[in-house]
Amino acid sequence: MEIIELILPSLIVGLMLAAICGPLGSFVVWGRMSYFGDTLAHSALLGMTLGVIFQIHPVIGVLAITIAVALVLSVSQQQRKLANDAMLGIIAHGTLAAGLVIASQLDTVRIDLMAFLFGDLLSVNYQDVLWVAAICIILGIALKLLWNNLLSTLVSSEIAQAEGIPIHKIRLALLIMLALLVAIGMKVVGALLITAMMIIPAASARRLAQTPEQMALMASIIGVLAVIAGLLSSFIWDTPTGPSIVLCACLLFTATHLKQST
Amino acid sequence: MTTTPLIQATDASLEHNKQVLLTGINLTLLDGEIITVIGPNGAGKTTLLKLLIGEHKPTSGEITQAKHCRIGYMPQRLHIDNSLPLTVQRFLTMSGNKNQDAIEQALVEVGASHLQRSAIQTLSGGELQRVLLARALLREPNLLVLDEPAQGVDLHGQRELYQLLSKIKDKRGCAILMVSHDLSFVMAGTDQVICLNRHVCCSGTPESVSQHPEYLALFGSELGKDIAIYTHHHDHQHRLDGGIAVGNKSQDQTNSHKGCDHGNH
Numbered sequence: 144m145e146i147i148e149l150i151l152p153s154l155i156v157g158l159m160l161a162a163i164c165g166p167l168g169s170f171v172v173w174g175r176m177s178y179f180g181d182t183l184a185h186s187a188l189l190g191m192t193l194g195v196i197f198q199i200h201p202v203i204g205v206l207a208i209t210i211a212v213a214l215v216l217s218v219s220q221q222q223r224k225l226a227n228d229a230m231l232g233i234i235a236h237g238t239l240a241a242g243l244v245i246a247s248q249l250d251t252v253r254i255d256l257m258a259f260l261f262g263d264l265l266s267v268n269y270q271d272v273l274w275v276a277a278i279c280i281i282l283g284i285a286l287k288l289l290w291n292n293l294l295s296t297l298v299s300s301e302i303a304q305a306e307g308i309p310i311h312k313i314r315l316a317l318l319i320m321l322a323l324l325v326a327i328g329m330k331v332v333g334a335l336l337i338t339a340m341m342i343i344p345a346a347s348a349r350r351l352a353q354t355p356e357q358m359a360l361m362a363s364i365i366g367v368l369a370v371i372a373g374l375l376s377s378f379i380w381d382t383p384t385g386p387s388i389v390l391c392a393c394l395l396f397t398a399t400h401l402k403q404s405t
Numbered sequence: 406m407t408t409t410p411l412i413q414a415t416d417a418s419l420e421h422n423k424q425v426l427l428t429g430i431n432l433t434l435l436d437g438e439i440i441t442v443i444g445p446n447g448a449g450k451t452t453l454l455k456l457l458i459g460e461h462k463p464t465s466g467e468i469t470q471a472k473h474c475r476i477g478y479m480p481q482r483l484h485i486d487n488s489l490p491l492t493v494q495r496f497l498t499m500s501g502n503k504n505q506d507a508i509e510q511a512l513v514e515v516g517a518s519h520l521q522r523s524a525i526q527t528l529s530g531g532e533l534q535r536v537l538l539a540r541a542l543l544r545e546p547n548l549l550v551l552d553e554p555a556q557g558v559d560l561h562g563q564r565e566l567y568q569l570l571s572k573i574k575d576k577r578g579c580a581i582l583m584v585s586h587d588l589s590f591v592m593a594g595t596d597q598v599i600c601l602n603r604h605v606c607c608s609g610t611p612e613s614v615s616q617h618p619e620y621l622a623l624f625g626s627e628l629g630k631d632i633a634i635y636t637h638h639h640d641h642q643h644r645l646d647g648g649i650a651v652g653n654k655s656q657d658q659t660n661s662h663k664g665c666d667h668g669n670h
Binding site: 291352 | 483489496499
């Protein structure tokens with residue numbers, strides 16, 4: 144029973160993240176935006192250091208930076224002066240470098256780079272649970288309200304626009320939702336692996352679904368399974384939690400693809 | 406039928422990044438009318454459609470859309486990533502019209518009922534067009550806007566599509582505004598042909614050519630019922646850059662179209 148009490152906050156946070164990653168990760172896969180998720184994650188270090196400097200909660204620092212990056216990318220997407228992936232690369236590595244430089248200058252506080260890169264799910268407390276729950280609820284409501292418009296814009300921005308959907312606002316809304324997701328996902332699997340949590344369950348769900356909604360739901364279920372299996376294995380074999388979860392997701396991906404090819 | 410035009414353009418121009426995309430566009434689209442826009446690649450045909458349906462705002466001039474104007478838009482192409490599981494049925498519900506009877510009826514109307522459960526990525530070019538048309542019809546439009554509907558379809562498919570369009574027009578009485586990918590083919594029943602090359606080069610009614618012996622020899626009399634050729638003479642020629650070459654004014658202007666006066670722009 145003690146073990147359950149010990150891992151309960153981690154489990155709750157992990158499950159909430161996996162559930163919301165299902166639909167949002169599906170959009171990342173459909174829209175070929177995985178590099179966008181990486182860029183947000185890279186910029187998160189800058190947010191963490193800023194959080195330390197201004198003595199605010201790191202989640203707020205990360206949120207501020209990832210949302211700023213989402214806004215910049217949204218503007219640059221509309222201007223189309225530079226190829227999207229070049230722009231993403233510049234922002235990803237520029238903000239990462241800035242974060243590393245600033246972090247090195249902080250004498251008083253050491254930022255735990257390992258936790259930043261790979262997450263530290265087992266160290267979450269109930270305050271983190273509240274943060275993640277609040278953001279997950281916001282994301283859930285936004286997804287419910289915008290679902291049809293998001294899907295229409297994704298399928299054909301031309302038809303969507305002709306039908307009166309404000310496609311630029313809808314795209315921006317998706318980017319900001321992903322920024323929120325990255326901010327909470329950092330804690331669970333870390334900057335290097337957050338994109339994995341978005342795309343692997345969604346990609347695994349592809350072959351099990353006939354409609355977008357089925358795929359989003361299946362992705363959530365697969366993500367939840369991966370979190371449970373990852374946490375368990377992390378306890379049993381004392382492996383790092385974030386990577387264990389991602390590894391379990393990869394195994395599930397392989398399983399769903401093997402099932403189809405036989 | 407109202408006398409207010411569905412869409413009216415008055416001396417509309419569009420610039421982007423200091424480049425003139427369209428200039429001096431004057432156009433009136435009435436209820437139940439068919440307008441076909443033709444012109445070479447890069448002439449701004451798609452841009453004109455987007456300007457007329459309000460997706461782009463004119464840099465100068467004015468575009469007015471009647472209040473009762475309901476647009477059903479069919480894009481030039483649709484690419485849907487394989488990672489998105491999407492059936493024709495689900496695609497059609499995205500139009501906002503979730504009435505199942507309306508969906509089935511629209512599919513019957515375009516002759517694509519058998520595709521309802523198919524994944525949209527598996528459709529052929531012609532099938533996809535029908536589905537796109539069904540989606541546009543679900544908006545219950547009084548104006549169908551079609552961007553190169555016959556693109557990527559063979560001659561037989563083009564003919565079927567034009568037949569289908571004229572059937573829809575007869576049944577629903579909606580106006581049609583479309584871009585034709587071919588300089589010489591426009592849909593039969595077209596009221597107005599607009600020849601575009603960044604400006605309206607000329608506009609007018611297409612001549613019926615179904616009796617023309619050379620045409621019949623090429624395509625057969627059946628085809629002639631649905632496709633007409635718009636023959637016209639330009640009063641000017643274009644240089645390769647799209648500008649107007651001077652000194653080529655032809656003297657024999659026909660009544661089938663009016664050439665525009667290039668002194669004005």
